Amino acid sequence: MKLFGRKAGRGEARPALSGSGAVTRSGVPVTGGWPRSYEAQVREAYLGNAVAQRAVRLVTEALAGAPVTGSDPELIALVAARSAGQSLLATAAAHLLLHGNAYIQILRDAEGGAAELYALRPERVSVETDAGGWPAAYRYRVGERVVRLAADPVRPHVIHLKTFHPLDDHYGAGCLGAAAAAVATHNAAARWGTALLDNAARPSGALVYDPGDGSALSATQYDRLKAELDAFSGAGNAGRPMLLEGGLKWQALSLSPAELDFAGTKAAAAREIALAFGVPPMLLGLPGDSTHANYREANRALWRMTVLPLATEMLTGIAQGLAGWFEGAMLGIDLDRVPVLAEDRERQWRAVGAADFLSEEEKRQLLGLA
Numbered sequence: 083m084k085l086f087g088r089k090a091g092r093g094e095a096r097p098a099l100s101g102s103g104a105v106t107r108s109g110v111p112v113t114g115g116w117p118r119s120y121e122a123q124v125r126e127a128y129l130g131n132a133v134a135q136r137a138v139r140l141v142t143e144a145l146a147g148a149p150v151t152g153s154d155p156e157l158i159a160l161v162a163a164r165s166a167g168q169s170l171l172a173t174a175a176a177h178l179l180l181h182g183n184a185y186i187q188i189l190r191d192a193e194g195g196a197a198e199l200y201a202l203r204p205e206r207v208s209v210e211t212d213a214g215g216w217p218a219a220y221r222y223r224v225g226e227r228v229v230r231l232a233a234d235p236v237r238p239h240v241i242h243l244k245t246f247h248p249l250d251d252h253y254g255a256g257c258l259g260a261a262a263a264a265v266a267t268h269n270a271a272a273r274w275g276t277a278l279l280d281n282a283a284r285p286s287g288a289l290v291y292d293p294g295d296g297s298a299l300s301a302t303q304y305d306r307l308k309a310e311l312d313a314f315s316g317a318g319n320a321g322r323p324m325l326l327e328g329g330l331k332w333q334a335l336s337l338s339p340a341e342l343d344f345a346g347t348k349a350a351a352a353r354e355i356a357l358a359f360g361v362p363p364m365l366l367g368l369p370g371d372s373t374h375a376n377y378r379e380a381n382r383a384l385w386r387m388t389v390l391p392l393a394t395e396m397l398t399g400i401a402q403g404l405a406g407w408f409e410g411a412m413l414g415i416d417l418d419r420v421p422v423l424a425e426d427r428e429r430q431w432r433a434v435g436a437a438d439f440l441s442e443e444e445k446r447q448l449l450g451l452a
Contacts, residue, residue: 148393153401187313206222267347362383
């Protein structure tokens with residue numbers, strides 16, 4: 083069994099590891115003026131941005147509904163079971179996408195067997211290293227309470243899944259850092275559009291006081307005129323005529339096309355957010371993207387380029403972490419039961435079936451049949 087890049091009992095010296103120093107305490111990369119805490123990033127991007135939230139949900143819900151196959155029915159049931167209402171694969175996949183790290187605690191029964199899997203919130207977990215920089219334990223902190231979970235190489239308490247981070251040995255890099263600028267732009271454009279709608283999508287105009295003798299409005303006149311203007315503002319008063327006294331004239335104002343280009347900026351930012359999370363923009367209903375001919379092709383691309391690679395990494399890591407309880411543990415996605423890939427499977431079966439130079443046994447082996 084191989085965990086943390088080594089085998090139990092190996093006598094060879096391991097290379098020293100260290101952190102990059104370019105991440106926050108929770109292991110999240112720091113990017114420019116983007117909020118430094120993981121919680122602030124999640125509130126800004128996932129909870130406050132519809133594009134980012136939908137992109138994450140598309141990937142995690144597809145992975146949670148994928149048919150899982152494995153070497154042991156009990157192993158499959160352990161992965162498929164819900165713990166405290168959470169779907170293990172969906173929750174861990176969301177943590178990987180957002181944070182870059184997923185920590186799965188293995189809860190044990192009275193006999194020491196693996197009884198339940200629970201995905202810990204990644205911002206609460208920190209890696210404790212030994213003298214050589216290798217993981218020795220994981221600290222799970224909630225407020226003032228800290229639980230230390232040893233990194234046993236044979237029967238671990240925590241399975242640590244992470245995405246690749248080129249500058250850190252212990253923490254992965256999530257998608258929030260890469261999508262930071264696009265999310266900030268998209269949210270700012272949304273606030274800009276809301277403000278424009280609140281003001282009839284343009285500054286309506288200005289009342290100019292020009293009596294000709296250079297005098298100005300008194301405070302009483304100014305307050306009375308402002309009150310009259312307030313009585314005519316708002317959507318409920320659209321189209322109502324306004325009575326102006328002598329010395330006042332209306333000057334209409336408008337925005338230039340360049341100032342009104344926030345819609346194009348918002349759409350470009352939305353496509354960049356989708357790119358960061360590996361979701362074809364067409365599946366998010368974003369305009370101006372015709373890379374895929376139709377939704378079927380886009381959905382197939384989502385599975386091929388994002389869902390299946392992520393599922394393979396996660397299930398392989400979980401199986402490796404549970405190998406101490408399930409000998410020869412293997413987990414994977416049953417591709418023959420994925421509806422999105424039915425056409426690909428049909429083409430493969432047709433091509434193999436037409437190969438007259440192959441025997442029936444060789445054809446069955448190519449198709450993955452016993």
